Amino acid sequence: MLQTRTEISTLLDSRRAGYSLPAEFYARQDIFEADMDVFFRRHWICVGLECDVPEPGDAQVIDVGQTSVILLRDDDNEIQVVHNVCRHRGSRLLDAGSTVISKLVCPYHQWTYELTGELIHAPHMGSDFDRSCHNLKPVHFKSIGGLIYVCLSDNPPADVQRLADTMEERLAPYDIGNAKVAYQSEVIERGNWKLTIENNRECYHCSANHPELCVSFIDLDFGFDPASLSEEDRAEAEEHQALYEERTRIWEEEGHKSAVVEGVVNCTTNFRTQRLIIAGAGESQTPDATAASNKLLGSMTRKDLGDTHLWGHNCWHHFMGDHAVISIIIPLSPDTTMVRTKWIVHKDAVEGVDYDIEKLTSVWVATTEQDAELVARAHSGVLDPAYEPGPYSRFTEQQLDNFATWYVDQMRENGY
Known part of the structure; x- marks a missing residue:
């Protein structure tokens, strides 16, 4: 272990500011295991939504590496998150996926728990057995505007409070905790989780690869090199930047929090939020940029309040007047990452009446598939002996440099 940490430390030292990470950080099994420990056990991660479990007894199993947790709603309508490990001999209580339960009953020896995690039945354990010492282990969690964040460590980072303070107000009008999941997809990307995040944090690639998204997304929002633009394009970019400043000012004056808030370096909990202008019809991320759901x-x-975007180190989300798109990543191996996407609508919206599922989902279904191909190409390339870390664009990829810097800093802070 000491030798492994020394090797990783040496690689961290070799990372050059403004450049991508050395290939080993995308490929080595020991570094993947370190990533899972540092970024998916010791940090706060987004794992789901309150509306994943809308009724008492609803439960959903979420696996993160070797850890399995149960997100559920108890009989008092409260959210609970507990480890999916029986306190008898460790059996899994629930299988993967969603279910409805009245009690948590271990299928092995029928130890039985309330939905709060309290052990209420342990047959043949003797009269002196203290059930209160064997309740299910709780998981640290926070519901932030209806988004469920967990930390699998016993010492969760306290600076998550800035994220909570920022997003509770911004997300309140969308009432995500009281919405419903209209559709969910899971795409397996053939690449390292950091490549998935890096791909998401820039739109350098958008105009050439995401025709569906670019109907409503404005790639200029993510930076540009003024010197590379024609005089006409530069004037258009400047006009758009002025529009952004004006629109943000108006939104803020009307009470709609819109300005950038971020913690991307010199912090533990990594996030960024901003209200983005939607292009074209200006309503939603759909094929024609008009709202997908009539019920907001x-x-x-x-419908004209743009896209409140939020990202973290394992997620990115878009909240619009008519629907929200929630994307969560779970690393599966050094070269495999699962992207779980949920489309959220008003709880009373009826498919085929209030919204069309194709219009609702098609833009991000296509975008996620396109990104999966790009991530696979990038991962294949970083494994090539010819790969060496390349320079980030200071105009369009500053957030990638920030992410790599944050990654190195967090590895250092956790002993590497």
Whole structure:
């Protein structure tokens, strides 16, 4: 272990500011295991939504590496997150996926737990057995505007409070905790999780690879090199930047939090949020940029309030007046990453009446498939002996440099 840590430390030292990471960080099994320990056990990660378990007794199993947790709603309508490990001999309580239960009953020896995790039945353990010492182990979790974040460590980072303070107000009008999941997909990307995140944090590639998304997404929002633009394009970019400043000012004056808030370096909990302008019709991320659902989310009354975007180190989300797109990543191996995407609508919206599922989902279904191909190409390339870390664009890829810097810093802070 000491030798492994020394090798990883040496590789961390070799990372050059402004450049991508050395190939080993995308490929080695020991570094993948370190990533899972540092970034998916010791940090806060987004794993789901309150509306994944809308009714008492609803339960969903979420696996993160070797850890399995149960997200559930108890009989008092409260959210609980517990480890999916029986306190008898460690058997899994529930299988993967969603289910409805009245009690948590271990299929091995029938130890039985309340939905709060309290052990209430342990047959043949004797009169002196203290059930209260064998309740299910709880998981540290926070519901932030209806998003469920967990930390699998006993010492979760305290700075998650800044994320909570920022997003509770911004997400309140969407009432995500009281919405419903209209559709869910799981795409397996053939690449390292860091390549998945890096791909998401820049739009350098958007215009050439995401025609569906670019109907509503504005790639200029993610940076550009003024010197590379024609005089006409530069004038258009400057006009758009002025529009952004004006629109943000108006939104803020109207009480809609819109300005950038971020913690991407010199922090533990990594996040960024901003209200983005939607292009074209300006309503939603759909094939024609008009709203997909006639029934708006929560208390929303307007379709023209843009896209409140939020990302973390294992997720990215888009909240619009009519629906939200929630994307969560779970690393499966050094070269395999699962991207779980959920489309959220008002709880009373009816498919075929209030929304069309194809219009609702097609943009991000296509975008996720396109990104999966790009990540696979990138992963294949970093494994090639000819690969060496390349320079990030200071105009369009600053957030990638920030991510790599944060990654190195967090590895250092956790003993590597």
